[in-house]
Amino acid sequence: MPSKKNQTPVVSVPASEEPEGPPTPDPIPPVQILYCSVCSFPAEYCEFGSSLTKCKVWLKEEHPDLFDKFYSDDALTSKVGTLSLEAQAKLEKDTAKKEAKASAKADAALKKKLASQVIIKRIERNKRKHVTSVAGLEAFGIDLKKAAKQFASKFATGSSVTKNLQGLDEIVVQGDVSDEILEMIEAGAGVLKGIPADNVEIVEEKKKKGGD
Amino acid sequence: MFKKFSPSTDIAGQTPVKSSVQRAIRAAVLAQWKIEPETLEAVWPKKEGLVHVKCREHVSIYTVHGEPLIIQHFDGPYYPTLRLLHKYPYILPRVGIDRGAIRFLLAGAPMMCPGLTSKGGYLPPADDALPAGASVAIYAEGKEHAVGVGLLKLGTEEIRKINKDVGVELATYLGDDLWALKSL
Numbered sequence: 113m114p115s116k117k118n119q120t121p122v123v124s125v126p127a128s129e130e131p132e133g134p135p136t137p138d139p140i141p142p143v144q145i146l147y148c149s150v151c152s153f154p155a156e157y158c159e160f161g162s163s164l165t166k167c168k169v170w171l172k173e174e175h176p177d178l179f180d181k182f183y184s185d186d187a188l189t190s191k192v193g194t195l196s197l198e199a200q201a202k203l204e205k206d207t208a209k210k211e212a213k214a215s216a217k218a219d220a221a222l223k224k225k226l227a228s229q230v231i232i233k234r235i236e237r238n239k240r241k242h243v244t245s246v247a248g249l250e251a252f253g254i255d256l257k258k259a260a261k262q263f264a265s266k267f268a269t270g271s272s273v274t275k276n277l278q279g280l281d282e283i284v285v286q287g288d289v290s291d292e293i294l295e296m297i298e299a300g301a302g303v304l305k306g307i308p309a310d311n312v313e314i315v316e317e318k319k320k321k322g323g324d
Numbered sequence: 325m326f327k328k329f330s331p332s333t334d335i336a337g338q339t340p341v342k343s344s345v346q347r348a349i350r351a352a353v354l355a356q357w358k359i360e361p362e363t364l365e366a367v368w369p370k371k372e373g374l375v376h377v378k379c380r381e382h383v384s385i386y387t388v389h390g391e392p393l394i395i396q397h398f399d400g401p402y403y404p405t406l407r408l409l410h411k412y413p414y415i416l417p418r419v420g421i422d423r424g425a426i427r428f429l430l431a432g433a434p435m436m437c438p439g440l441t442s443k444g445g446y447l448p449p450a451d452d453a454l455p456a457g458a459s460v461a462i463y464a465e466g467k468e469h470a471v472g473v474g475l476l477k478l479g480t481e482e483i484r485k486i487n488k489d490v491g492v493e494l495a496t497y498l499g500d501d502l503w504a505l506k507s508l
């Protein structure tokens with residue numbers, strides 16, 4: 113089937129300058145599109161994404177009418193359109209493959225996340241002064257700059273993103289705020305969301321080597 | 325343009341656009357798209373500043389309130405982003421690809437002529453033929469909404485006649501790295 117022809121806009125104004133005198137016509141309202149909340153595509157394109165199974169569950173729950181429109185038996189036969197049967201079969205196989213790949217990738221990412229540690233380190237600068245470093249937040253998808261800003265305003269102190277000796281980014285906050293930061297992470301305050309408390313550890317770094 | 329695009333490495337800087345330049349862009353957009361001045365005003369009000377997001381390889385994104393609206397390569401035509409096109413589907417002339425070509429497009433491949441000339445494809449009739457270099461909305465067989473925005477490498481009549489090699493190059497498409505960026 114050929115696609116629908118270009119719709120002509122309801123109001124048309126010569127494309128030169130704004131019309132003068134007569135009242136300005138109203139703007140044409142935008143088309144509202146239903147975007148899939150799983151894959152972000154317009155819902156009709158979910159079949160080409162890498163999460164079709166999840167997309168279908170979502171659509172069936174949120175928009176059962178559209179689910180029927182896209183995935184009923186009739187819809188499935190008519191949508192094949194001019195594509196040959198083998199090509200359609202190949203497409204479905206590809207989709208399944210893509211989906212398996214994407215979910216394996218997601219699993220691996222999750223595993224990695226669960227294995228990651230956030231280390232809050234209390235570092236002694238001199239007898240009375242400490243700084244606190246926080247490393248490993250980025251593994252949980254946290255924007256370090258935003259987190260540093262959050263610490264700075266929360267503790268009214270200096271806080272910045274710096275590279276540590278291993279060349280990894282970490283946040284350094286002035287003062288001993290390790291317990292407070294742990295509490296913030298446990299509470300999921302601000303940008304510090306999605307970090308299991310079990311994955312956070314507080315360690316201490318003394319300036320001089322001595323017995324524990 | 326946006327098959328591989330990461331804001332942290334591919335954006336060189338963001339600068340507000342001078343008002344004289346904004347006027348020039350607005351005039352060019354009104355000339356290049358079939359959009360009414362009042363509709364353009366609604367998405368990009370004159371008193372709101374346009375921000376030029378400079379990217380590598382001469383790609384420009386123009387944003388209003390952080391939302392990408394217009395993209396450009398070198399000094400080529402101004403393209404709407406796909407999200408903007410979805411809101412105002414009539415602003416660009418359309419071509420259509422057949423179902424078999426959809427997954428190639430979604431992988432970022434340019435569109436070959438046969439995908440446009442086959443039974444599932446669509447090209448405007450000879451009376452409304454488009455020249456090479458025109459920007460187009462790319463639709464897909466059996467789908468209501470556009471799947472991409474592109475540039476004609478050949479005129480639509482040439483595409484019919486020659487019927488091989490690349491017919492449309494992609495500017496942006498569903499699922500590319502620009503699609504994921506709702507605001508910059």
Ligand SMILES: [Zn+2]
Binds near residue numbers: 151161163
């Ligand atoms: Zn989906």
